[in-house]
Amino acid sequence: MATEIAGIKVPDSKLAREITEFVHDTESPLLFNHSSRVFYWAALTGLRCNLTYDAELLYAGAMFHDMGLTQRYSSPDERFEVDGANTARTFLHDHGISQQDIDIVWTAIALHTTPGIPQHMHPVIALLTTGVEMDVLGIAYAEFPEAQRAAVVQAHPRTSHFKEDIIQAFYDGIKRKPQTTFGNVKADVLADKDPQFVPANFCSVIRGSLWNG
Secondary structure (H helix, E strand, O other), X not given: OOOOEOOEOOOOOHHHHHHHHHHHOOOOHHHHHHHHHHHHHHHHHHHHOOOOOOHHHHHHHHHHOOHHHXXXXXXXXXXXXXXXXXXXXXXXXHOXXXXXXXXHHHXXXXXXXXXXXXXXXXXXXXXXXXXXXXXXXXXXXHHOOHHHHHHHHHHOOOOOOHHHHHHHXXXXXXXXXXXXXXXXXHHHHHHHHOOOOOOOOHHHHXXXXXXXX
């Protein structure tokens, strides 16, 4: 039975149950629990911000967002975000979900590591990114009451060294295709032209977040 936290729980539907089973059987416990927490953080944010969205689509986005880090669903030449989005697209298509809804989930997953854009888009797209940012980077940590944080982590535990574990999981998922990591070109331009520019470091932000572990 899904844990209910502040009125939020995994949708009680055939689709959601099959998503849970599919992802649980594919991902490591680290990624499965991370993805589950992402759903709660995202849904709790939606509740706090009074946003209207389809909980099934948000759940699909949260659970599939890191599938591209798994060996089974990692392509040789696509970004891992696209691999996860493509996996979700195939799964949802096979379950009769409309193309419009599939496109929302695909976009949410594809953009979940691209800050500055998702928050201007459909609530499912925006909320998925907020959920990922909370769990990995601790962004908006203080916006979640301690009771909520404790309940989510109790339902889907973080490893004792989660920060290092998730960095390793990212590395393991992308090391075979470093060409797919080409990122924000603006940072490259600043680094080229401004000797005083110091780009933000993703791993340093993770290690410096308010989360323990």
